[in-house]
Amino acid sequence: MSEKHLQTGDELPAFGGKLRLFAMRFCPYAERSILVLNAKKIPYDHVFINLDQKPEWIFTFSPKGTVPALEYEQGKGIFDSNIINYYLDEKYPEVPLQPTDPLRKAQDKMLVEQLTGAQSAYYTAAFSSPSLTPSMVETYHKGLEVLQKELEVRKTKFLHGDEPGLVDYTIWPFLERFQALPLLGKQEFAIDKSKYDVLTKYIEEMKNVPAVKSYCLAPETHAKYIESRAKGNPDYNMLDTSAVCCMRPRKKKE
Amino acid sequence: MSEKHLQTGDELPAFGGKLRLFAMRFCPYAERSILVLNAKKIPYDHVFINLDQKPEWIFTFSPKGTVPALEYEQGKGIFDSNIINYYLDEKYPEVPLQPTDPLRKAQDKMLVEQLTGAQSAYYTAAFSSPSLTPSMVETYHKGLEVLQKELEVRKTKFLHGDEPGLVDYTIWPFLERFQALPLLGKQEFAIDKSKYDVLTKYIEEMKNVPAVKSYCLAPETHAKYIESRAKGNPDYNMLDTSAVCCMRPRKKKE
Incomplete structure (x- = not known):
């Protein structure tokens, strides 16, 4: 899955049939839901978005355009990390993450x-x-x-x-x-x-x-992102190696 | 139950064995828990507190001294209206208030x-x-x-x-x-x-x-309370008729 953050004007990638999480790579709230999806081994796609130049379609899934937002069914969203996580834990009970008491x-x-x-x-x-x-x-x-x-x-x-x-x-x-x-x-x-x-x-x-x-991510990586954001120019795509990576040749963008 | 709001220096009334809710008569968050207790017909006592001159013991039940706080067991508290309400609904399942889906x-x-x-x-x-x-x-x-x-x-x-x-x-x-x-x-x-x-x-x-x-409470009553609070002198006890009520003669305060 790409580390590139989509922004205003970018198209919403086609829905792949799996749950899809809208996130931002450095957002702690989005991470909460990523961890729960990982822990419960629920198959999902993710889409990272630029929070300063939000793509228009994020508001379909999250009324304020906040992340995380979960596309639980094509075109339908749940927002707020806690709401998403309780939903996931109850809807997919196989690896229960809440106490019963x-x-x-x-x-x-x-x-x-x-x-x-x-x-x-x-x-x-x-x-x-x-x-x-x-x-x-x-x-x-x-x-x-x-x-x-x-x-x-x-x-x-x-x-x-x-x-x-x-x-x-x-x-x-x-x-x-x-x-x-x-x-x-x-x-x-x-x-x-x-x-x-x-x-x-x-x-x-x-x-x-x-x-x-x-x-x-390592503290050093978080520090680097924090510095960029504190300066008013958050480097959302600092982990995106798709343009320079020579290990995995990429197909031409469709 | 008394409408009088206890304040700094006032003693904590003796625990009566029932659940006990710490509240403030005009607080909407506290009302959320009162309504749930009422709806589920759970027997409970309540203690109203003055939020400007908080009694020392409120911090035993709520670390920031906020209301509502629920004393679910003598000396032990749950704070935050949502946390209390989900707890009540799960602990006392008789009148379920949440959807199952x-x-x-x-x-x-x-x-x-x-x-x-x-x-x-x-x-x-x-x-x-x-x-x-x-x-x-x-x-x-x-x-x-x-x-x-x-x-x-x-x-x-x-x-x-x-x-x-x-x-x-x-x-x-x-x-x-x-x-x-x-x-x-x-x-x-x-x-x-x-x-x-x-x-x-x-x-x-x-x-x-x-x-x-x-x-x-009627909108007029809320308006009266709001005015008193907006002026910096919240009239917490405006509904407390214990001192002037002639219908139910009260025993001398013990």
């Missing part, structure tokens, strides 16, 4: 909710650095502490259990990106290995989960 | 999501009136139009079906409050009966649903 479900959702402050701090640090305040850094670490404490209390390899679940795939895309901040001079966002020992172990385990491994 | 579930969630813009516009109009922009009014009406269109497409008495469900109880508290805005001079927020004919009929039906009827 209603209380544990609520606890998973509350954990995700308690990390939203850390996510906002990340966005500010990455893209609006001059507005960053000490209280945001504090909120970031409070989020990490809540996460580490939950891992300690649950005593399982992943938050979901011995295998990762929806809660892990929902939280991971941000943990992946948090690690880029120290490379951009934001040392105050470093995840200190001795303070966050349990969390650090969890991060290493998550990197090796097949659904994650096949999509995860 | 995963796609319909996703559609219900998307509808709720599409009304968040209208809700923000309401909050701005009610409490930060000078910041109101024409585009916010437009977003408000876009939300109402989406809602009316969905009612037309579904062709059922309520969004959920012949009986109201989670989607109706989630949306209702805002519809209830939207009607207060014209009374405060915000004519641009009026829900015109001829333009919004289907929606108007729905609003009338919802008012008669027992779970709603027992908690719903």
Whole structure:
């Protein structure tokens, strides 16, 4: 599947009959749905889009043009990563990713909710650095502490259990990106290995989960994208090697 | 149950063994959970709290001190209206309020999501009136139009079906409050009966649903509360008649 991000004026590729996810390669919300599709081994196509010059057809699937959006049937879409992921987990029950206990479900959702402050701090640090305040850094670490404490209390390899679940795939895309901040001079966002020992172990385990491994990017790559976007010119296609790749000769574009 | 809002320094009333909901009488999010508890006929107590001078113990149940929060077991809480409501619906399955079809579930969630813009516009109009922009009014009406269109497409008495469900109880508290805005001079927020004919009929039906009827307040009452809050001095206890009521003589406070 292409890494090229389609933009205003580009045609919507023909529907291939499989589920199709509209995403942006560096979007953490889109990654949540990619990971769930991967983990559940659901066959799907993806289409990356340029979020600054959105192709007109994205609004058919997502009223605000946000990603991810899932084309679950030709021309019909579901938007919002959480809505998509619960839909996928219920519609395709083969690899269940949610706990069955209603209380544990609520606890998973509350954990995700308690990390939203850390996510906002990340966005500010990455893209609006001059507005960053000490209280945001504090909120970031409070989020990490809540996460580490939950891992300690649950005593399982992943938050979901011995295998990762929806809660892990929902939280991971941000943990992946948090690690880029120290490379951009934001040392105050470093995840200190001795303070966050349990969390650090969890991060290493998550990197090796097949659904994650096949999509995860190195902190250096995220840092490079963040820099481009912070400068006002996001390099959406920095991973697109289709034009220069000599390993797999490509057919002429149809 | 008392309408008095407890505040900093007030003691937490003794736990009565039932589920207990921490709420604020005029909060639309708290109302969502009250309606679900009512609709499912789950026995519960409630405790109203003053959101400007929060009692210390609210943080035991809700890390940010927000309402609603559900004490599901003595000393243990679930926060966030949506998390609480899904928990209640799954833990107490007797009166199921969600559709069983995963796609319909996703559609219900998307509808709720599409009304968040209208809700923000309401909050701005009610409490930060000078910041109101024409585009916010437009977003408000876009939300109402989406809602009316969905009612037309579904062709059922309520969004959920012949009986109201989670989607109706989630949306209702805002519809209830939207009607207060014209009374405060915000004519641009009026829900015109001829333009919004289907929606108007729905609003009338919802008012008669027992779970709603027992908690719903008149637009005039909401307007009075909004005015007090907009002036910076929210009159949380305006419905508390315990001090002046001569119908039910009250025992001396213990």
